[in-house]
Amino acid sequence: MAVADEPGVDEFRRSLVGWIEEHLDELRPGYRDHGTTSDILDHQRAVQRRLFDDGYMRWGWPTEVGGLGGSPLLRAVLGEELTGRGLVHTSAFSMPEVLGPAVIAFAAPALAASAVPAMLRGDELWCQGFSEPNAGSDLGSLRTSARRDGDGWVIAGQKLWTSWAHHASRGVVLARTGTVESGSKGITAFFVDMDTPGITVRPLETMAGVDEFCELFFDDIRVSGDRILGEVGGGWGVTQYILGCERGPIYWQRSAWLLHHLELLCGQVTPGDRDAERLIGEAFADVFAMRAQSRGTQRRVANGERPGAEASIDKILIASAEQAVFGAAQQALPGSVEFEDSPMADRWRKEWLYSRAATIYGGTSEIQRDIVGSRVLGLPWGA
Amino acid sequence: MEESERAAVGSALVELAGTFDSEMLTQALDDFGWEDLVRSEPAVAVASVFLAQGRAGSWSSALHDLLIEAAPLDNQDLTGAAVLVPTPGSDTTVGPGPGRLDGLLIGARSGLPSVIAVGGGGDGMRVLRLPRDELDVKPVTGLDPQLPVLRVGGEIRGAEVLAEGETVRRWWAKTIASGRRAVAFELCGAMEAMLELAVTHAGDRHQFGRPVGAFQAIRHRLAECRVAISGAHAAASASLEGEEVVLSAMAAKVVAGRAQKLVGAHCQQVLAGIGFTAEHPFHRYLLRATVMDRVFGSAVELAPQLGRALIARGGPFRMADL
Numbered sequence: 001m002a003v004a005d006e007p008g009v010d011e012f013r014r015s016l017v018g019w020i021e022e023h024l025d026e027l028r029p030g031y032r033d034h035g036t037t038s039d040i041l042d043h044q045r046a047v048q049r050r051l052f053d054d055g056y057m058r059w060g061w062p063t064e065v066g067g068l069g070g071s072p073l074l075r076a077v078l079g080e081e082l083t084g085r086g087l088v089h090t091s092a093f094s095m096p097e098v099l100g101p102a103v104i105a106f107a108a109p110a111l112a113a114s115a116v117p118a119m120l121r122g123d124e125l126w127c128q129g130f131s132e133p134n135a136g137s138d139l140g141s142l143r144t145s146a147r148r149d150g151d152g153w154v155i156a157g158q159k160l161w162t163s164w165a166h167h168a169s170r171g172v173v174l175a176r177t178g179t180v181e182s183g184s185k186g187i188t189a190f191f192v193d194m195d196t197p198g199i200t201v202r203p204l205e206t207m208a209g210v211d212e213f214c215e216l217f218f219d220d221i222r223v224s225g226d227r228i229l230g231e232v233g234g235g236w237g238v239t240q241y242i243l244g245c246e247r248g249p250i251y252w253q254r255s256a257w258l259l260h261h262l263e264l265l266c267g268q269v270t271p272g273d274r275d276a277e278r279l280i281g282e283a284f285a286d287v288f289a290m291r292a293q294s295r296g297t298q299r300r301v302a303n304g305e306r307p308g309a310e311a312s313i314d315k316i317l318i319a320s321a322e323q324a325v326f327g328a329a330q331q332a333l334p335g336s337v338e339f340e341d342s343p344m345a346d347r348w349r350k351e352w353l354y355s356r357a358a359t360i361y362g363g364t365s366e367i368q369r370d371i372v373g374s375r376v377l378g379l380p381w382g383a
Numbered sequence: 384m385e386e387s388e389r390a391a392v393g394s395a396l397v398e399l400a401g402t403f404d405s406e407m408l409t410q411a412l413d414d415f416g417w418e419d420l421v422r423s424e425p426a427v428a429v430a431s432v433f434l435a436q437g438r439a440g441s442w443s444s445a446l447h448d449l450l451i452e453a454a455p456l457d458n459q460d461l462t463g464a465a466v467l468v469p470t471p472g473s474d475t476t477v478g479p480g481p482g483r484l485d486g487l488l489i490g491a492r493s494g495l496p497s498v499i500a501v502g503g504g505g506d507g508m509r510v511l512r513l514p515r516d517e518l519d520v521k522p523v524t525g526l527d528p529q530l531p532v533l534r535v536g537g538e539i540r541g542a543e544v545l546a547e548g549e550t551v552r553r554w555w556a557k558t559i560a561s562g563r564r565a566v567a568f569e570l571c572g573a574m575e576a577m578l579e580l581a582v583t584h585a586g587d588r589h590q591f592g593r594p595v596g597a598f599q600a601i602r603h604r605l606a607e608c609r610v611a612i613s614g615a616h617a618a619a620s621a622s623l624e625g626e627e628v629v630l631s632a633m634a635a636k637v638v639a640g641r642a643q644k645l646v647g648a649h650c651q652q653v654l655a656g657i658g659f660t661a662e663h664p665f666h667r668y669l670l671r672a673t674v675m676d677r678v679f680g681s682a683v684e685l686a687p688q689l690g691r692a693l694i695a696r697g698g699p700f701r702m703a704d705l
Binding site: 009263264269271293316372374 | 578582585586593594596597599601602603605606607609610613614615617618620621631634635637638641682685686687688689690691693694697698699701702703704705
């Protein structure tokens with residue numbers, strides 16, 4: 001079912017849902033249980049390729065980078081319809097939304113024009129090398145260095161918590177180009193090929209038994225000067241841009257993922273269990289508030305605004321909602337998470353464990369509260 | 384109504400509710416054409432008046448006007464009546480026992496000749512109209528003496544049955560949903576007022592040589608309040624749209640009710656000693672929010688009801704469409 005030029009949200013959704021129903025068998029994950037990271041990413045690549053070839057993955061992205069144009073809301077609808085049916089995992093499917101817009105905004109046009117379509121089609125997976133062993137919440141103190149060498153740069157240092165780096169073809173890497181004292185003003189963002197000699201990737205297993213995060217080691221890797229995103233010393237602006245994307249637009253599909261799991265949970269609880277009713281009611285109320293708040297953000301972004309400090313509110317709300325939904329499953333299904341080895345129990349177990357990081361990754365809830373305190377409420381910065 | 388016109392009406396109503404209180408506000412709303420507005424633009428009317436009323440700590444007959452207008456009963460003229468609000472713990476206003484009445488009037492107009500009660504007998508639900516002068520009407524001081532509450536009880540004698548059966552169930556569910564949305568907005572307003580007082584205090588009050596708002600223990604409490612209020616306001620606004628009117632209203636009320644508890648506690652703690660005095664305005668909003676959380680079911684009562692309804696329908700619905 002083709003879509004007309006510049007479809008509206010409703011028209012796009014109707015066409016997309018028809019397409020999904022038609023291709024449901026190939027879109028459904030084939031793996032058992034929750035799937036390994038490789039399973040999840042391989043499946044997602046296949047889904048992205050089908051979506052790209054039939055156009056759905058291209059709507060809402062600029063034509064200069066292989067998109068078909070139209071409102072970014074179309075991307076939100078796509079994510080919602082896929083994660084809302086559990087067809088892709090929301091964590092991995094977030095990546096295009098987190099890094100795509102920044103590469104479009106800050107990379108040299110020719111680089112964006114070649115890299116973005118490959119990423120949208122699932123041929124390339126990207127990762128984000130921000131945090132370091134000694135620069136987590138205090139990201140501005142990062143120590144990975146980049147020094148000029150001829151017309152290129154040499155990067156040395158270490159990154160941590162880089163999701164999917166072992167499967168990624170490229171990464172956005174923050175490195176210090178200023179002095180040690182330059183803080184956030186001396187940081188530059190690079191778009192690095194992950195097969196560059198000198199990069200070592202070591203996956204870390206999470207407590208959920210998933211090898212999503214990685215350590216990255218840069219042993220004097222050479223990066224060409226045209227791989228800088230934005231300006232030299234302008235990396236903090238790129239970082240804020242990416243964190244804005246990470247704390248806003250992707251939450252629409254994440255909320256659909258939560259609703260999908262609430263639906264599964266509603267079908268699995270014991271009828272008449274009052275504790276289950278209360279837990280589901282409270283979790284739904286959290287998702288309702290989060291989604292209502294997020295809708296405002298989606299609309300602002302669609303109008304060309306940046307999510308800004310307000311997106312920290314969205315971040316705190318979704319972290320609570322996520323923990324409420326999977327916490328409800330852990331509590332309301334007696335012993336399932338703790339004692340059962342069925343595929344469904346394994347899924348709840350992994351999601352419940354993963355949700356415990358929701359208040360930590362992408363900027364802890366404490367950092368978000370500081371941002372809300374100062375930039376939204378106007379309180380004096382603390383000591 | 385055009386979008387710009389809606390916005391203008393909204394801000395005019397906010398202005399009124401911020402300026403006038405009690406019967407004066409009721410009068411000001413009447414002069415503004417409140418009743419027509421509730422009929423023609425209920426979303427604008429509710430989102431503006433109840434938020435502003437909560438923020439100002441004022442009251443008016445807006446809630447009862449809304450209840451009588453929001454979900455009209457087929458072929459019945461309810462003019463001159465006030466819909467009784469269930470007393471906490473009950474969903475209806477007839478009972479306990481088929482022949483007795485129990486309900487609340489919260490800021491209702493004083494001269495109305497009759498009340499509307501709803502309740503189930505053996506053969507289903509009924510809507511009754513009763514003459515007010517035959518009823519037992521007692522003022523309630525309670526936790527919030529600034530809010531005029533009447534408890535209406537007594538034997539049901541000579542009630543006029545306006546409707547019965549399945550239509551009543553639907554009408555009552557919609558009426559309660561309408562009340563829940565209004566109260567959710569009012570709670571948001573009261574929370575905004577509490578947070579504003581606490582933020583101002585945190586900037587003004589110095590201890591250990593710096594404003595207390597520079598301490599993370601304070602900043603984080605206030606930031607959590609901002610997050611809770613934003614979520615509650617967004618939820619209340621989202622509950623004005625969509626097909627799932629009853630469940631959306633219930634969810635918005637749960638969100639607002641849970642938020643008011645958190646905001647009341649955090650702001651009280653930040654305001655510390657001064658916030659505990661009668662001369663500081665904080666307590667007015669705390670009391671109003673605590674009382675209004677109870678109206679049409681508290682968050683604690685409604686959360687399991689909401690969960691039960693979602694389980695019964697096989698899962699949640701997708702609210703707040705793009």
